[in-house]
Amino acid sequence: MRREHPLWRGFWLAAVMAAGLVLLPFADTLGPFRLDRRLLAYAGAIAAGSLLGAVPALLRQFLRKKPRPPRVPFPWQRCLRGFLCGLALALALGLAGDGRILPALLTGSAGGYGFCLAALISGFITVRIMGRARA
Amino acid sequence: MTAYLFPGVLGLLTGLLLRWNGFSRPAQTRLALGLKRSCALRSALTALGWGMAGTALLCWLAVIDVDQIEVLPLSAGALVGGLLFGAAAGLCGFTPTTAFAGLSTAPLEALCVLAGCFAGTWLLPELDSLLSPLRTAAPYSAATLFQVTLDEPWLLDGGFLGQGCAGLLLAAIAICIPAPRPILLTDIPAPEEIPAAEISASAGESQLTDPEVESEPADSPASSELPDPEVTASPVDADPADPAAEAAPESSSEVAAPPAIPGDSLKEEAPLAAQPPFVALLEGEEPLIVDTALDEDDPDSAALPPEPDDADPPEKAK
Numbered sequence A: 001m002r003r004e005h006p007l008w009r010g011f012w013l014a015a016v017m018a019a020g021l022v023l024l025p026f027a028d029t030l031g032p033f034r035l036d037r038r039l040l041a042y043a044g045a046i047a048a049g050s051l052l053g054a055v056p057a058l059l060r061q062f063l064r065k066k067p068r069p070p071r072v073p074f075p076w077q078r079c080l081r082g083f084l085c086g087l088a089l090a091l092a093l094g095l096a097g098d099g100r101i102l103p104a105l106l107t108g109s110a111g112g113y114g115f116c117l118a119a120l121i122s123g124f125i126t127v128r129i130m131g132r133a134r135a
Numbered sequence B: 001m002t003a004y005l006f007p008g009v010l011g012l013l014t015g016l017l018l019r020w021n022g023f024s025r026p027a028q029t030r031l032a033l034g035l036k037r038s039c040a041l042r043s044a045l046t047a048l049g050w051g052m053a054g055t056a057l058l059c060w061l062a063v064i065d066v067d068q069i070e071v072l073p074l075s076a077g078a079l080v081g082g083l084l085f086g087a088a089a090g091l092c093g094f095t096p097t098t099a100f101a102g103l104s105t106a107p108l109e110a111l112c113v114l115a116g117c118f119a120g121t122w123l124l125p126e127l128d129s130l131l132s133p134l135r136t137a138a139p140y141s142a143a144t145l146f147q148v149t150l151d152e153p154w155l156l157d158g159g160f161l162g163q164g165c166a167g168l169l170l171a172a173i174a175i176c177i178p179a180p181r182p183i184l185l186t187d188i189p190a191p192e193e194i195p196a197a198e199i200s201a202s203a204g205e206s207q208l209t210d211p212e213v214e215s216e217p218a219d220s221p222a223s224s225e226l227p228d229p230e231v232t233a234s235p236v237d238a239d240p241a242d243p244a245a246e247a248a249p250e251s252s253s254e255v256a257a258p259p260a261i262p263g264d265s266l267k268e269e270a271p272l273a274a275q276p277p278f279v280a281l282l283e284g285e286e287p288l289i290v291d292t293a294l295d296e297d298d299p300d301s302a303a304l305p306p307e308p309d310d311a312d313p314p315e316k317a318k
Helices: A006-024 A037-063 A076-096 A101-107 A108-134 B003-018 B026-033 B039-060 B076-092 B096-102 B107-123 B130-136 B159-176 B209-214 B229-233 B249-255
Strands: B183-185 B278-279 B286-291
Touching: A006 A101, A006 B039, A006 B159, A037 B003, A076 B039, A076 B076, A076 B096, A076 B107, A076 B130, A101 A108, A101 B039, A101 B286, A108 B026, A108 B076, B003 B096, B003 B107, B026 B076, B039 B159, B076 B107, B096 B107, B096 B278
Parallel strands: none
Antiparallel strands: B183 B278, B278 B286
16 A cells, blocks of 8 residues: 555554544643643644654755745734634634544544534635635 | 653654644645545545544444443534534634644744634633533434444444444545646746745745645635645655645646646747746656756757648638
8 A cells, every 4th residue: 555545644643643532631622722731742742743744855955955935924814813713713612522523523423423514514615715705 | 751751752643644644734624624635635534434443443342441432412512613613724724733733834824823722722611601501502412323332322223333334434435535636837937047035045834835825725816826835846855745745736737727748838939948847746756847948969859749740820721
């Protein structure tokens, strides 16, 4: 099986997330935002792992001395939108039952699938509206 | 120290895998929510399928105590929360967990989302009196799809076997989702043609391009103006395992000019040396760069392809 095969990718993602769920309660959604040092260490390591994953490409770019494209400014409106979206994400997860969405999906709870379907519908509509508004 | 070892290692692996699967990029989340071809959608569905099948197997083997399984009830809170969650994730391109992984690709945007998440978590206890009626409002059902608990009702027969089969079916459906299309990005300046004044040595990876433009999935003409940074900036360096190279092309292949083949470009009037290179990206393959500039020392490449005999000029046809 190729390394990029979705079965392979999904298997490892499921395995690691499941291990996180077993070893760290509420590690899936709002857990990292609580003042629990273990969960904060988990969240910080997620960022570190993602940065680590970017190292090979950056190294190749550096060794081949490829120039980088220009920096694009980041407007404050996008900052505000990100903040409000984060606020909404936290409230939505708290409304549905924080820390229980992923276990609910794995065990086949109707609430988890209702949450996912509702999120998919509203996300689909939002992305479509954003695309048309920008077109 | 050992108390932080497991969370740290797990977080490191989770971050690596989230990046590998493209969840660290807002564009991938938006493509997945828009039901476009994306690596993140395939990986998420496959992971959910594997997770369901694995959970069913562990429950059947009694590794997981079914008495400890907490069923999330289907309530108005779950539905309203899902609607709010999907809209917010579509707008910002992150979920709370992927925002941590997004610190490596879109740090400013991810930081704003994380700040909002912290503020929301801080506000949640204050709003509990308002939110608690929604959690218990109708439609209220504590059922599961299959029988995995001893007390709660279930909707379908089959038990653990049914749940495992459903998980495998979900993984099979994820495989059937078409892979991101091969794309040809034209009008990309060669790396040596980028003005030195525009190059910022301190530019972070996330600031290479406008994430809004990069993430625009569909029919926006703006999406073709500024493709994915790793694709445009250094095509040779694009990591084939990095699904970021598969994100923006979804739109670029539809909006960009029809894929020009090198043979066609030879007929144009522009100087051949001024032709930008074509960048072709295929999923899981190294980027292929075909330079349209001919090597004059090579007699095979210097010769123009012969015109077909039946291709009359338009004037003659009239």
